[in-house]
Amino acid sequence: MTPFTVLAGRATVLDRANVDTDQIIPARFLRKPRSAGYQNFLFHDVLLQEPDFPVRAGTAAVLVAGANFGCGSSREGAVYALVDGGIRCVIAPSFGDIFAGNAAKNGLLTVVLADAAALLGGADRLTVDLPAQAIICPDGRRFAFDIDAFRKRCLIEGLDDIGLTLQHEAALAAFERGLPSWALLAGSPAP
Numbered sequence: 001m002t003p004f005t006v007l008a009g010r011a012t013v014l015d016r017a018n019v020d021t022d023q024i025i026p027a028r029f030l031r032k033p034r035s036a037g038y039q040n041f042l043f044h045d046v047l048l049q050e051p052d053f054p055v056r057a058g059t060a061a062v063l064v065a066g067a068n069f070g071c072g073s074s075r076e077g078a079v080y081a082l083v084d085g086g087i088r089c090v091i092a093p094s095f096g097d098i099f100a101g102n103a104a105k106n107g108l109l110t111v112v113l114a115d116a117a118a119l120l121g122g123a124d125r126l127t128v129d130l131p132a133q134a135i136i137c138p139d140g141r142r143f144a145f146d147i148d149a150f151r152k153r154c155l156i157e158g159l160d161d162i163g164l165t166l167q168h169e170a171a172l173a174a175f176e177r178g179l180p181s182w183a184l185l186a187g188s189p190a191p
Helices: 027-031 044-049 076-084 097-104 149-157 161-166 169-177
Strands: 006-014 062-065 089-092 109-112 125-129 134-136 142-144
Touching: 062 125, 076 097, 097 109, 097 149, 149 161, 161 169
Parallel strands: 006 062, 062 089, 089 109
Antiparallel strands: 006 125, 125 134, 134 142
């Protein structure tokens, strides 16, 4: 996954609470391969009902949202749609737990900030500095945020679950070399 260090970009506000994963990407699109471009399905049904909806693929790198963003089902496709749509950071007062976990594993930074809606104050750009754990507004205001140290490391280094495992490739290979040959053959019974 793409490492996340400092992101300076356009921000958009979605000032509503309880945006669930079915709103982010309707379930019927989850059968599509990710290579089809999940950004095409980002807020698909909401955009049909609300033509002036503020979030569209390719228009912002930071999404400032209301409380309980990403609630609902454990749909990893919601994170795919946001990331494929160019959003690398979501700032909200709270998140659905599973959504936040899926986000971290796919390079999407979730920042818990109590007064997220007041963050922009009329501006449409933000800088998110993950190493410094700060959000910087164009007028110079800074907002500190907390993040789990392990999630922070994985995001900064661009490590998903496979990348984390591959960091131990030499140890895994050494372990396999120490196994008896029968143990390496799938389905082979022990002697």
